[in-house]
Amino acid sequence: MTQRILCLWLPHWPIQRLVVQRPELRENPLVLYTTHGSRGKRVWACSRKAREAGVKAGMTVAEASALSSVVSSQSHIELWSSEEDQMRLKELAEWAERYTPMIGWQTISELPWKMTDGLLLEVGGTAKVLGGEKHLAQKILRDVQLLGYHPRVAVADTPGAAFAMARYATSVRDPIRHLAARAVPPEDGRTSEDGKPIGALWEGLPIEALRLEADTIALLHRLGVLFCRQLRALPRASLAARLGEHPAIRMAQLTGEIAEWIEPHRPPPEFRESYQLEYPTACRRSLDAFIQRLLKQLTEHLRQAGQGAIRLLCRLNSADGGVLDIDVGLFRPTISANHLWDLIEMQLEQAITPAAVRQIVLEVMVSTPLRQKQGELFGGDLRCPRELGGLLERLSSRLGREAVLQVRLRREPLPEETFAEQPAAGQAARNLGGQPAHGPLERPLFFYHPPRPLHVKVMKTGDPLRIQWRSTRLGQAWQQVAQCWGPERLETSWWRGPSVRRDYFRIETNSGERFWIFHRLIDNRWFLHGAFG
Known part of the structure; x- marks a missing residue:
């Protein structure tokens, strides 16, 4: 099957990303x-x-x-973050998997390429069942616009041609370009869907459309070569001798003479089962039977591989292009088809089933090796009892994975950043990030977030002598510090941006109360961060 590539280009991607994240900056x-x-x-x-x-x-x-x-x-000025750009692009790729599983921003070829301001989608297989390529391109354009972005879209036979058309053959008024035939040299004589000859579109492309290095483009400009037609007219032997192999390779990739494939942003799932219905149906009883049959096949493959499912995706594709995703997260790995069906059924009862389902897909998104453990005669593993795991899995299926959370420890210097929340079900690893480096009596049980400002009088050594905090607990009077332990220096790493440096003290007042306070060195201010007991 000939591949068909849809290029989703997002002009000025860093700015678009920032505006979608912070809509209040849109007019600035x-x-x-x-x-x-x-x-x-x-x-x-x-x-x-x-x-x-x-x-x-x-x-x-x-x-x-x-x-x-x-x-x-x-006006708003801030430091550009390439990591944030890449993370948001990955999130957009995961969102766009509803159109095709083959999606990414890098290519695999003799001369690979990475797109930093858009995505590449292989739509050769899915476009046929989603209304055709032109309809799919229009739908993707509208859906991405609803997310707040301003994309351009082009469909062609190669990643190079799709990128070139999206980048240099579209405009704000005409944001879609669809090539119904291959991007071949002018003498082929074929036309695109809008009636323009393929050769005319190809010849009108500037040199920048070939994805060459900036130095090579600058050299070509100095030589007076501004368009692809001018470069193509040069003898290939002398072209490689003077400019290297890259220009010739890029032209061959654009026309399809050298194969170039999309590198998926994540590999396809190892365990996957699907069923294509001959006649689309909305009958719930029939759909339940098909899903249970697929679950038995899937769990058998898992059993043979010695793997257990931690996260399962059940996708129902309807005949009109609608998609219903059922995301099942588990607290412990399982190969029980009945247990997985119980969790899927809970969500099916609450979901609105598409009018007529034409395809059912089951994918194990996260799996882990199954471990056999001998049961105990008296009692069991108190850290993760079977009843607790079952309860978490049912709550996650009923309320959603993001509604049932657990705390994960992080190795961060600042106390307020030493933990993060994550879904309790559907996580491959249970490692909490290692044991804390401090003892149980060195950190308070109660934290103030954000830290409360303090008035502190210090001794010559810098240790706190008296504290005052406006609260009903401490009152307005100064309290004497009876005992003090510290300082304990906590500071962030230099690569994290502006440095944060604090000296922490554990203190006991003359009333017997114990607090955790710190001295912020950058502005010489004191804060209350926690209380013991």
Whole structure:
């Protein structure tokens, strides 16, 4: 089957990502900067309002700030985060799996490529059952727009052609480009769906559409080669001798002469079962029977591999393109088809089943090796009893995985960042991040979040002597510190951004109460962070 690639391009992706995350910044001139060593802080990306004020990539932040302030006093400037861009792109890829399981931002080929401002989707198989390629492209465009983004979409036979069309053959008014035939040289004579010859579209592409390195593009510009048709007219032998192999490879990838595939952002599940209904049906009894049959096949494969399911996805695809996902998380690995069916049935009872289901898919998203453990004659494992696991699994199925949480310890220096919440069911690992480095009496049972400001009088050594805190518990009077233990220095690592440095003290007042306080070194202020007992 010939692959068909849909390229979802998100112009000015860092800015779009920031605006979707923080909608209150939508009307402000936005500037994202990065640090370039001796060149200082330079603009990496900017919003339309900032560009209208004269801001452009590469200029200094000071110059950009002066220009954007002329347009609005509400201009926003912050450090660009490539990690945040990549994380949000991954979240978008997971969301887009409703259209195809083959989705990513990197390619596998003789000369690989990574897309940093969009996604590549293989729609050759799914487009046929989702209304056709053009209908699917329009649907993806509308759905992504509903998320708050402004995408461009193109469909072609190769990742290179799809990217080139999305990037250089679309516009705000015409955000979709669909090539019904291969992006081949002009002499082929075939046309795209809008009636334009494929060769005309191909020839009109600029050199930048070939995904070449910036140095190579600059050299080609100096030579007067601005379009793909000019580069194609050059002899390939002399082209490789003067510019290296990359230009020739990229042209061959664009036309399909050299194969290039999408590298999925995550590998397809190892354990998967599906059933295509000959006649779509909405009969609940029939659907239940099909799902139970697939569960028996799936759990048998798990048993043979010595694996147990921790997280299972049941997907019902309807004939009209609708999708119903049932996400089942488990506290302990299982290969029991009956147990999995009980959890799926709980969610099916609350869900709105698509009008007519045409396909049922079961995928084990997370699995772990099954471990046999000899039972105890008296009692059992108190840390994870069977009843507790069953209760958590049923609650997660009834209320949703995100509604039943557990605490996971993190190795972070600041106390307020030493834990995080995660779903109790559907997690592969139960490791809590290691044991804490401090003793049980060195940290309070009750924490104040955020820490409460304190008035502190200190001795010459820097230890607290008296404390005062506006609260009904401590009153307005100064309290004498009877005993003090510390200081314990806690500070963040240099790569985490602005340094946070604190000196913590465990104190006991003359009234017998014990508190955990800290001295913030950056501004010489004191805070109450916790209470013992």
